[in-house]
Amino acid sequence: MTTSDPAAPRRTLLLSGEASAAAGAGTPAFSPLYQQIKSLLLQSLQRGEWKPGDAIPSEQELAARFKVSQGTVRKAIDELAADNLLVRRQGKGTFVATHAERHVQYRFLRLHPDHGDRQAEGPATRTVLACRRSRASAEVAAALQLRAGDAVVQISRVLSLGGAPTILEDLWLPGTPFKGLTLETLTAWAGPMYALFESQFGVRMVRAEERIKAVAASDIAAQRLQVPPGTPLLSVERLAFTYNDAPMELRRGLYRTDRHHYRNELG
Amino acid sequence: MTTSDPAAPRRTLLLSGEASAAAGAGTPAFSPLYQQIKSLLLQSLQRGEWKPGDAIPSEQELAARFKVSQGTVRKAIDELAADNLLVRRQGKGTFVATHAERHVQYRFLRLHPDHGDRQAEGPATRTVLACRRSRASAEVAAALQLRAGDAVVQISRVLSLGGAPTILEDLWLPGTPFKGLTLETLTAWAGPMYALFESQFGVRMVRAEERIKAVAASDIAAQRLQVPPGTPLLSVERLAFTYNDAPMELRRGLYRTDRHHYRNELG
DNA sequence: CAGTGGTCTAGACCACTGG
DNA sequence: CAGTGGTCTAGACCACTGC
Known part of the structure; x- marks a missing residue:
C-alpha cells in the first residue's frame, strides 16, 4: 500500500474508516473517487459544517484537501449541484442551497394558477390554525420512522392564493429536532416554512x-376552503427528507383546483 | 486571430451556418463547444439519422468527426443522457433512447398501486373505444400549434389496472405526421403506444x-370507469413534445384513485 | 482480444465577480 | 487585479462487453 514514489499516478482509494466492510457476499464494494468525495461533502453538509447560504471551499482548496485533481472534485460538486444541494455561481464560488432565496421560493409547491403566473397572483397568505405537541399515531410514526407514541409537532394551516383559501394542510414533525417550535414562532415568521426550519x-x-389522489371535501374541509361539501379536491400527501434520506416531515394537503392546477414535468 | 501554429490550443468555434446572427442588441450569442456539439447531435436525432434503439457513433469517432477532444463530446453526450435522449451502456456504446425497452415501460405514467408495485399488479389491459379522424377545435389546435379545423386523429380508450378500469383517456394527434393511424393499427399493437408512434x-x-385537477365523474365517465357518478377523479391533461419542443400529442385522462395514486418526486 | 464507455490527471485558457 | 467557476485538451489507465 505504500505508494511512496512521488511521480506515480495515485490509485489508492480514500476509504476513510468503515465503508465497504461486511458486504456479505463477495462484492468488493468499490466506488470511484469522485463518488467518495461526494460522500465526504455530503457528510460535511449533513453535520452542518457549512450552513445553507454559505460558500463552501473553492474547488482548488478541496482538491488540495482531498489530494485529488480539481476535475475530480468538480465532478463530485456537479452531481451535488444537479441534486440541488449546492449552487454554483461563476466568479463567486459554490454555495449551500437554501429555501430562503428569493425567486426560488415555494420550490416544492406544484400548484399554479390556471391563468397567468405566480407573480401576477401576488404573495400567498398563511393562516396557522393550530400548532401543538402530541404523540405519533402508528401511521405517522411509520412515515417518520419513529415509534408510535413518540413526541411529534402537529401543525394545521390554510394558504390563500389570489385571495381565496386554496390549500388546507396538516403537518407532522418529529418532536426532538423541532423542540421549541410554537404557534408564536410560526405566526411571527414571514418567509417560507422550510426556510424557518433551516434557520431555527x-x-x-x-x-x-x-402521493396524489382525488377526494371529496369533508364538511370541515369544505368550510375551511369555502367550497360546498363534496367538492372534488386534490389530496396531496408529502413525505419530505433531509440529507441522508431521513424523513423529517409528513404533510397532508387538500388543494382546491377550481382556479389552480398541479403542474408536473415528465422527462 | 490566425492561430496557425499546429501546437496551439484551438479556440475556433464551429458555428456551422446561421446561428447567432440577428440577435438584435449587442448580445454576442456565444456558446461553449460542447453545447454546439449537443445541438448537432440533437439535429441528427431529430432528422432520424439514428433511430430509437440504434447505437450512435463512438465518442472517439464523434470527436474525430467534429475535430474536438473526446472529453468535449463526452460532456455533450452526458447532457443528452441526462435528458433521457440517449442511454449509455458501458462496454457497448451509446444508444438512442426508446419507449420500446422492457423495464422502462410506461415511463410517463405516474399512477401506481397503493399497495405493492406495478409488477405485482400484472400488465395493463387496453381497450380502444374509438379512433377517428376529425378537425381540430380551437382549443386542441392551440395546444398542438395547428390551425382550428386542421386534421387531427382522436383516440379514446380505457386502461384497466389490476382488473379494474382505472384510466379513461382521450388523445389528439396532429393529422399529418400520423397519417394512416387507424383503430386496427391500435388494437393490433401489443406494446406501449409511444413505442408504436416511434416505429410506425x-x-x-x-x-x-x-396539469392535474380534481373533478367529479360525469355520468358517461362514471359508467366507463365503473364508479358512481360524481366520484372524485384526477383529471390529468398532458401535452407531449418531440425533439425540438414541438407539441405532438394532447391527452386528457381521468384516473380513478381508489386503489392507485399519482406519484411524484420533488427534487 | 479489441472496442466501448468510465475515471483521473495536469495544465491551459476563458468568463465572471468583486475589491 | 486576484480568485472563482467554466471550458477544453491530451493522454493514461480501468471496467465492461462480446467475439
Whole structure:
C-alpha cells in the first residue's frame, strides 16, 4: 500500500474508516473517487459544517484537501449541484442551497394558477390554525420512522392564493429536532416554512415524495376552503427528507383546483 | 486571430451556418463547444439519422468527426443522457433512447398501486373505444400549434389496472405526421403506444407537461370507469413534445384513485 | 482480444465577480 | 487585479462487453 514514489499516478482509494466492510457476499464494494468525495461533502453538509447560504471551499482548496485533481472534485460538486444541494455561481464560488432565496421560493409547491403566473397572483397568505405537541399515531410514526407514541409537532394551516383559501394542510414533525417550535414562532415568521426550519432548527429539506389522489371535501374541509361539501379536491400527501434520506416531515394537503392546477414535468 | 501554429490550443468555434446572427442588441450569442456539439447531435436525432434503439457513433469517432477532444463530446453526450435522449451502456456504446425497452415501460405514467408495485399488479389491459379522424377545435389546435379545423386523429380508450378500469383517456394527434393511424393499427399493437408512434410514424415523445385537477365523474365517465357518478377523479391533461419542443400529442385522462395514486418526486 | 464507455490527471485558457 | 467557476485538451489507465 505504500505508494511512496512521488511521480506515480495515485490509485489508492480514500476509504476513510468503515465503508465497504461486511458486504456479505463477495462484492468488493468499490466506488470511484469522485463518488467518495461526494460522500465526504455530503457528510460535511449533513453535520452542518457549512450552513445553507454559505460558500463552501473553492474547488482548488478541496482538491488540495482531498489530494485529488480539481476535475475530480468538480465532478463530485456537479452531481451535488444537479441534486440541488449546492449552487454554483461563476466568479463567486459554490454555495449551500437554501429555501430562503428569493425567486426560488415555494420550490416544492406544484400548484399554479390556471391563468397567468405566480407573480401576477401576488404573495400567498398563511393562516396557522393550530400548532401543538402530541404523540405519533402508528401511521405517522411509520412515515417518520419513529415509534408510535413518540413526541411529534402537529401543525394545521390554510394558504390563500389570489385571495381565496386554496390549500388546507396538516403537518407532522418529529418532536426532538423541532423542540421549541410554537404557534408564536410560526405566526411571527414571514418567509417560507422550510426556510424557518433551516434557520431555527438546522433542518434542511432536500427532496420529497408526493402521493396524489382525488377526494371529496369533508364538511370541515369544505368550510375551511369555502367550497360546498363534496367538492372534488386534490389530496396531496408529502413525505419530505433531509440529507441522508431521513424523513423529517409528513404533510397532508387538500388543494382546491377550481382556479389552480398541479403542474408536473415528465422527462 | 490566425492561430496557425499546429501546437496551439484551438479556440475556433464551429458555428456551422446561421446561428447567432440577428440577435438584435449587442448580445454576442456565444456558446461553449460542447453545447454546439449537443445541438448537432440533437439535429441528427431529430432528422432520424439514428433511430430509437440504434447505437450512435463512438465518442472517439464523434470527436474525430467534429475535430474536438473526446472529453468535449463526452460532456455533450452526458447532457443528452441526462435528458433521457440517449442511454449509455458501458462496454457497448451509446444508444438512442426508446419507449420500446422492457423495464422502462410506461415511463410517463405516474399512477401506481397503493399497495405493492406495478409488477405485482400484472400488465395493463387496453381497450380502444374509438379512433377517428376529425378537425381540430380551437382549443386542441392551440395546444398542438395547428390551425382550428386542421386534421387531427382522436383516440379514446380505457386502461384497466389490476382488473379494474382505472384510466379513461382521450388523445389528439396532429393529422399529418400520423397519417394512416387507424383503430386496427391500435388494437393490433401489443406494446406501449409511444413505442408504436416511434416505429410506425417516426415520432418520439421526449418530454411532457401535465396539469392535474380534481373533478367529479360525469355520468358517461362514471359508467366507463365503473364508479358512481360524481366520484372524485384526477383529471390529468398532458401535452407531449418531440425533439425540438414541438407539441405532438394532447391527452386528457381521468384516473380513478381508489386503489392507485399519482406519484411524484420533488427534487 | 479489441472496442466501448468510465475515471483521473495536469495544465491551459476563458468568463465572471468583486475589491 | 486576484480568485472563482467554466471550458477544453491530451493522454493514461480501468471496467465492461462480446467475439
